Amino acid sequence: MENTECRSYRKNFSRFLNGKLEGKERRALLKHVEECEECREELRIQYLLQEGMFRLEHGGTFDINSDFERMMEEMQKESKQEIRRAWFFRVAMCVFLGVTYYFLGIGIVGY
Numbered sequence: 001m002e003n004t005e006c007r008s009y010r011k012n013f014s015r016f017l018n019g020k021l022e023g024k025e026r027r028a029l030l031k032h033v034e035e036c037e038e039c040r041e042e043l044r045i046q047y048l049l050q051e052g053m054f055r056l057e058h059g060g061t062f063d064i065n066s067d068f069e070r071m072m073e074e075m076q077k078e079s080k081q082e083i084r085r086a087w088f089f090r091v092a093m094c095v096f097l098g099v100t101y102y103f104l105g106i107g108i109v110g111y
């Protein structure tokens, strides 16, 4: 049974969900929704629709699984780079030591 009172509250639902309804208006809406089952359901539906759209637009929780995959890929890339860096460092050390020993050996650097 939708009366004019309900209709006037429902007009404010989107403002309410966007946080744009304040003070007396918001209190009145909350009070009505508490008492009026039909309006509460209507508000719930609007909220679900709005939240769903927001999450779709912002790539939120709907995409947790591929977010996880992406994160894992990044982590793998990073650890591969780490290994490469470690290898480079080891090779550079060997070259440096080799060159040093070579020079020591031929007596250019030495005591």
Ligand SMILES: [Zn+2]
Binding pocket: 005, 006, 009, 032, 036, 037, 038, 039
């Ligand atoms: Zn109502």
